[in-house]
Amino acid sequence: MIPSVFTYKKAGSVSEALQLKAENEDSKFLAGGHSLIPTMKLRLSSPSVLIDISKIDTLRSITEEGNQIVIGSLVTHAEIVNSDVIKTKVAIMSEGASMIGDVQVRNCGTIGGSIAHADPAADWPAILKTVEATVVIEGESGKREVNVEDFFQGVFTTDLTEDEIITAIKVPVPASGTKGTYQKFMQPASRFAIVGCAAMLTISNGVCQKARVTIGGAASTSFRDLGVEKALEGKELNAQNIENASKIAGNGVQMTSSHFATNSYRQHLTKVYTQRALESLI
């Protein structure tokens, strides 16, 4: 319960944070601290310097810019649950955020911290892939934007380099007639997803125009299920078509096996949760 000795520094702005990062090798950014500090106390991680970015107020806003919603990286899960803009424009995000951890985690944990941590059982990766979000990253060499699909690279591994920081997540406002939902089978204590399904359908006259289905928790990283999406697009959204599409969910994907659930069980749950998520949208 006691972390290795580390130095603690505070950054008041993004540029100060980047400067401190450049000056201190083996340093980590600290946001809400609900993943990083427990891993440090368990000695799974022992950075020698923590750079506290929690007071950078410019990273705390949710704004609408044209056809996009820009969520600052320090926005907490609870703020996303309660945001009117997100509730009305991309309800799947507030629904998903309300299912993260417990109330204390949601009050502290941030969206930027969660995706930088890239836990394969976290909820944000699946949701953000389904809403086709973009991650805004700043580094010493400037600003860049990465499609969330390319951002997550594996277990606890992202596209971020050591001298970069996430400043925002951009989410395109879905077309009218789009409905989305996030449903998960969770580990009952931690509430991490054993299998989670984030599904979003654009429906016109009962026909699926566009489908986005992402499975999280089940494999070493969340994945868009292109087979399911293809099986739905252009088809009438009825129980039979949804059942047919759900049957192929997760096919060919190497699922994780752990003491919570074997790979074949996760394979089964993937189909079940895909079907439940899709059925709730018609």
Place this chain on the structure above:
Amino acid sequence: MNHEKSSILSKVNDSGTLNWEKPTSHKFEFHLSNSPIFHYITILKLSAMATINLKINGKQQVVDVDPKTPVLWVLREHLNLVGTKFGCGIAQCGACTIHIAGKATRSCTLPVSQVEGKEITTIEGISGEGDDPVQKAWLEHDVAQCGYCQTGQIMTATALLKENPSPTDEEIMEAMHGNICRCATYTRIRAAIKTASNS
């Protein structure tokens, strides 16, 4: 600059499994140096101190501590507000729950410098004489068994009722999920919150 891919769990290898380094085996003997407080003091001695202004239970407090000290230990060790309990220390159990700006927050993983200038409420500050409706309902239902987790339970319950004055059973269970009780007093906790919500 180091352009290696970042990974918070620095001991995770490419295949995603954790490389546990087995500690050198040794016979556990009780000694003061094994206790968390000893390590805490050692770490404190090695660290830079800072003057931090806190507003706790409506009162301004000034503490001279290492800014990374968890709020929990500032409350318990520096301000003698020992109503807030140390449970797991890794944000799992909820025993250390306090309110930051009215929201239920775990104090064991929260560096004190993050709460500077914010309104902090601990169990000592939720009522004058233990007469908050939640506390009265707790007595009425005789909720506590061993009692260790109850501070955290009451803090989460009062935060819930502030946001949602008449929660359903399901909303109570959802809101209280982050507080563990090893005596399993959950049904009485739920009943007491119901009683408090009606009063």
